[in-house]
Amino acid sequence: xxxxxxxxxxxxxxxxxxxxxxxxxxxxxxxxxxxxxxxxxxxxxxxxxxxxxxxxxxxxxxxxxxxxxxxxxxxxxxxxxxxxxxxxxxxxxxxxxxxxxxxxxxxxxxxxxxxxxxxxxxxxxxxxxxxxxxxxxxxxxxxxxxxxxxxxxxxxxxxxxxxxxxxxxxxxxxxxxxxxxxxxxxxxxxxxxxxxxxxxxxxxxxxxxxxxxxxxxxxxxxxxxxxxxxxxxxxxxxxxxxxxxxxxxxxxxxxxxxxxxxxxxxxxxxxxxxxxxxxxxxxxxxxxxxxxxxxxxxxxxxxxxxxxxxxxxxxxxxxxxxxxxxxxxxxxxxxxxxxxxxxxxxxxxxxxxxxxxxxxxxxxxxxxxxxxxxxxxxxxxxxxxxxxxxxxxxxxxxxxxxxxxxxxxxxxxxxxxxxxxxxxxxxxxxxxxxxxxxxxxxxxxxxxxxx
Amino acid sequence: xxxxxxxxxxxxxxxxxxxxxxxxxxxxxxxxxxxxxxxxxxxxxxxxxxxxxxxxxxxxxxxxxxxxxxxxxxxxxxxxxxxxxxxxxxxxxxxxxxxxxxxxxxxxxxxxxxxxxxxxxxxxxxxxxxxxxxxxxxxxxxxxxxxxxxxxxxxxxxxxxxxxxxxxxxxxxxxxxxxxxxxxxxxxxxxxxxxxxxxxxxxxxxxxxxxxxxxxxxxxxxxxxxxxxxxxxxxxxxxxxxxxxxxxxxxxxxxxxxxxxxxxxxxxxxxxxxxxxxxxxxxxxxxxxxxxxxxxxxxxxxxxxxxxxxxxxxxxxxxxxxxxxxxxxxxxxxxxxxxxxxxxxxxx
Numbered sequence: 146x147x148x149x150x151x152x153x154x155x156x157x158x159x160x161x162x163x164x165x166x167x168x169x170x171x172x173x174x175x176x177x178x179x180x181x182x183x184x185x186x187x188x189x190x191x192x193x194x195x196x197x198x199x200x201x202x203x204x205x206x207x208x209x210x211x212x213x214x215x216x217x218x219x220x221x222x223x224x225x226x227x228x229x230x231x232x233x234x235x236x237x238x239x240x241x242x243x244x245x246x247x248x249x250x251x252x253x254x255x256x257x258x259x260x261x262x263x264x265x266x267x268x269x270x271x272x273x274x275x276x277x278x279x280x281x282x283x284x285x286x287x288x289x290x291x292x293x294x295x296x297x298x299x300x301x302x303x304x305x306x307x308x309x310x311x312x313x314x315x316x317x318x319x320x321x322x323x324x325x326x327x328x329x330x331x332x333x334x335x336x337x338x339x340x341x342x343x344x345x346x347x348x349x350x351x352x353x354x355x356x357x358x359x360x361x362x363x364x365x366x367x368x369x370x371x372x373x374x375x376x377x378x379x380x381x382x383x384x385x386x387x388x389x390x391x392x393x394x395x396x397x398x399x400x401x402x403x404x405x406x407x408x409x410x411x412x413x414x415x416x417x418x419x420x421x422x423x424x425x426x427x428x429x430x431x432x433x434x435x436x437x438x439x440x441x442x443x444x445x446x447x448x449x450x451x452x453x454x455x456x457x458x459x460x461x462x463x464x465x466x467x468x469x470x471x472x473x474x475x476x477x478x479x480x481x482x483x484x485x486x487x488x489x490x491x492x493x494x495x496x497x498x499x500x501x502x503x504x505x506x507x508x509x510x511x512x513x514x515x516x517x518x519x520x521x522x523x524x525x526x527x528x529x530x531x532x533x534x535x536x537x538x539x540x541x542x543x544x545x546x547x548x549x550x551x552x553x554x555x556x557x558x559x560x561x562x563x564x565x566x567x568x569x570x571x572x573x574x575x576x577x578x579x580x581x582x583x584x585x586x587x588x589x590x591x592x593x594x595x596x
Numbered sequence: 597x598x599x600x601x602x603x604x605x606x607x608x609x610x611x612x613x614x615x616x617x618x619x620x621x622x623x624x625x626x627x628x629x630x631x632x633x634x635x636x637x638x639x640x641x642x643x644x645x646x647x648x649x650x651x652x653x654x655x656x657x658x659x660x661x662x663x664x665x666x667x668x669x670x671x672x673x674x675x676x677x678x679x680x681x682x683x684x685x686x687x688x689x690x691x692x693x694x695x696x697x698x699x700x701x702x703x704x705x706x707x708x709x710x711x712x713x714x715x716x717x718x719x720x721x722x723x724x725x726x727x728x729x730x731x732x733x734x735x736x737x738x739x740x741x742x743x744x745x746x747x748x749x750x751x752x753x754x755x756x757x758x759x760x761x762x763x764x765x766x767x768x769x770x771x772x773x774x775x776x777x778x779x780x781x782x783x784x785x786x787x788x789x790x791x792x793x794x795x796x797x798x799x800x801x802x803x804x805x806x807x808x809x810x811x812x813x814x815x816x817x818x819x820x821x822x823x824x825x826x827x828x829x830x831x832x833x834x835x836x837x838x839x840x841x842x843x844x845x846x847x848x849x850x851x852x853x854x855x856x857x858x859x860x861x862x863x864x865x866x867x868x869x870x871x872x873x874x875x876x877x878x879x880x881x882x883x884x885x886x887x888x889x890x891x892x893x894x895x896x897x898x899x900x901x902x903x904x905x906x907x908x909x910x911x912x913x914x915x916x917x918x919x920x921x922x923x924x925x926x927x928x929x930x931x932x933x934x935x936x937x938x939x940x941x942x943x944x
Binding site: 294295296316322 | 902904
C-alpha cells in the first residue's frame with residue numbers, strides 16, 4: 146500500500162489544492178501516470194504516480210486545500226503492507242503475526258470450505274506482518290554510504306530531508322550528523338530573502354575536506370567564510386566530486402547580432418524598459434537547442450534520467466555576497482523580450498537580496514556569462530543536478546576566413562559547455578552546441594525582439 | 597619520557613611531609629583531602645579516623661600528618677595491619693553512632709577486607725535498618741611505577757556490590773567538596789584518591805568549610821561540540837591534555853568528569869552526547885567489566901538516537917599492572933592514544 150501525499154512544490158509552499166482527480170477509486174494506474182492536478186501558490190501541476198497499482202482510496206475532495214505532506218490518496222501496489230487482496234475489507238486491525246493460537250477466533254473462512262474440517266492444523270498465517278522499517282536505497286557513494294546512524298535518521302526524519310541527496314563526508318562516504326546539519330542549515334537560514342544556494346538539486350552538503358591548516362601569518366589577514374561563501378564552496382566541491390565533467394567549445398560568428406543590437410538597442414530600451422544584451426538572445430537560441438536535444442535538459446535521479454518537458458533556465462549572477470543562480474521558470478514559453486525582462490528582473494533582485502527561495506531552485510539548465518568581464522574562454526562547474534552549463538564569453542572582433550577563402554574582420558565569440566559525461570556523450574554535446582551556433586548565426590532576432 | 601616522582605608510600609619508605617597551601621590559596625590534592633578531614637573533625641565530634649600508621653606516622657602519604665596531635669588518640673587510631681578488622685571496627689562504631697573514616701594504605705589492600713566491605717558494610721542498613729555512615733578512603737590507580745600490588749583501580753568490584761557510593765575525584769576542589777559530602781552522608785561510601793594526582797595537581801581550593809560538592813554529580817570540565825570523552829580520576833587530566841592538542845587540529849572535544857562513579861550522573865553524560873553524538877569512554881579500571889563498560893551501556897541504551905558513531909572505549913586490558921615503566925606506559929591509556937581514538941571516532 147502506498148500513501149500519496151500532497152507534494153511540496155518549492156520551499157515556501159505549505160499547502161496545495163486538489164483541483165481534479167484524474168483517477169478514481171478502483172482505477173488501475175501505471176507508474177508515472179498522472180493521478181491528480183494540484184494548484185499551489187506558485188504553480189498548477191499534475192502529480193504522477195510513484196507506483197503501479199490500484200487506487201483504493203481518495204482521501205480528500207476536489208477543491209480542498211490541504212497542508213503539504215497530507216495523505217490524499219492510497220494506492221494498492223501489491224506490497225501488502227496493510228490490507229491486500231482486491232476488495233480489501235476494512236483492515237481487521239493489525240493482528241500481531243506471532244503466536245496466533247491454533248484456536249484463534251475469527252479465522253478467515255476458507256474458500257469453498259463447506260465440508261472441510263475446521264482446519265485445526267497449526268497453519269501459520271502471515272496475517273499482518275509488521276510493516277518493514279522504511280528502507281532507503283542510498284546511492285552508492287562509497288562502501289559505507291548505506292550506513293545511516295541513529296542521529297542521521299532522526300534528523301532526516303525530523304527535518305524532512307531526503308538523505309539520498311546528501312553526499313557523505315564520513316569514512317567510506319557515510320553521511321554524518323554534520324553533513325545533515327550542513328544540508329539543513331543552508332535553506333533554513335532563508336527567511337524572507339534568499340540564501341544563495343545555486344538551484345535545487347543535491348543539497349550542498351558542505352563537503353569541506355580540511356587540508357593541513359595554514360593560519361594567517363605576517364602580512365596576511367584571516368576572515369571567516371561567510372555563510373554564502375560556505376554554501377557556494379560546498380556546492381561547487383560537491384559538483385566537482387560528483388559529476389563526470391567534460392567540456393566542449395564552438396566559435397560563433399555573431400556579426401549580425403552585434404549589428405542588430407547596435408541598431409535597435411535604444412528603441413528596445415525605450416519600448417521595454419530594459420537594456421538589450423546578448424544574453425537573452427543566446428538564452429533563446431539555447432532553449433531551442435535544449436528542445437531539440439532534451440537529454441541536455443535532463444538530470445540524474447538515482448539511476449533514472451529525468452527529462453523535463455519544459456526549460457527552467459538558471460542564469461548565474463554575481464553579486465556582493467558571491468554567486469547566485471536565479472531561475473527563469475518556464476523560459477521555453479517566452480520570446481526574447483520576455484527572457485530579457487525576466488533576466489533583468491531576477492538579476493536586479495539578486496543584487497538587492499530580494500529573491501525568494503523558489504526563484505533559485507529548479508533550474509533544468511544553466512548559462513553563465515563572464516563575457517562582460519572580458520574572459521575569452523571559461524570552463525564552468527556544472528550547477529547540479531543539471532547535465533550541462535553553457536558559458537557565454539566575450540565577443541571580440543577577429544580576422545576570420547569567410548566565403549571564398551577571403552579573410553575578414555567579424556565579431557566572434559567562443560561559446561562552450563561543461564557537461565556531465567554520465568548523461569551526455571561528446572557527439573550530443575557537440576551537436577547541441579552546433580545548434581546554438583546555427584541559431585545565433587542564422588536567426589533573425591528582429592521579429593522576436595518585437596521590433 | 598619525563599621521570600615521574602614516585603610516591604613512596606607507607607611501608608617505612610619515608611614519605612615527604614604533606615606540605616601547606618600556597619599563599620595564593622593553591623592547594624594540592626593531598627592538602628585538599630587533609631583539609632576536608634580536618635574541617636569535618638572540627639565540625640563534628642562523632643567523626644573519627646582509623647587506619648594503619650595514620651596517627652604517629654601521619655599516614656602512608658602524609659594525609660593525616662598532625663591529626664593525632666590535634667584530635668588525640670581516641671579519634672585518630674592506629675590499627676594493626678588487618679584490613680578486615682579495620683572495616684569491621686568501623687561498621688561497629690558506625691552502628692554505635694560514630695562517623696568513622698577508615699584509611700587504607702593502598703586501595704589494593706581493600707580486598708583483604710572484601711568480605712566485611714561487601715557483605716557487611718554495603719548491606720547492613722538493608723538488613724537491619726541501622727545506618728552505617730562509614731567512609732573508606734584509599735589511594736588508587738597506576739602510573740607511579742608502583743607495580744601490581746600498589747596500582748589497582750578497585751572501583752568496579754565495590755560498585756558491583758551495591759549499597760555504597762563510590763567517588764573518584766580528579767581535582768583538589770572536587771576531592772575536598774566530595775569527601776566532606778561523603779563524611780556527612782548517612783550511607784557507606786568509598787573515596788578513592790588517585791595517588792598520581794596527590795602532589796601533581798594543584799588549584800585554588802575553597803577555604804569555606806561548607807563548600808560541598810554533591811555526590812553523584814558529574815561535571816563538564818571542558819565544553820566541546822564534536823566528541824565527548826566521558827572519564828574520571830587521573831584520566832580526566834590526560835583527556836584534557838588530548839583535548840588541547842585536538843583543538844589545534846580543529847576537533848572540539850567535551851570532557852565529562854564523572855567524579856562519582858556510582859551512582860552515576862547519567863543525565864550529564866546523556867546531555868553531552870545529545871550535543872556531540874560521539875562518545876569515547878576513557879577509564880583506568882580494566883576494559884572488561886570496568887566502570888566505562890557501564891558508561892558505554894548507558895549511552896547505548898539511553899542516548900541511542902543521538903549517536904552518529906559507535907560508542908568507543910579506551911581502557912587498560914584485564915592484566916595485572918606491569919612494573920616495567922615502558923610496559924606500564926603501554927598498559928595505561930596515554931594522551932597520544934586518546935588523540936588517536938578521538939581521530940578514529942571523528943572520522944567514523
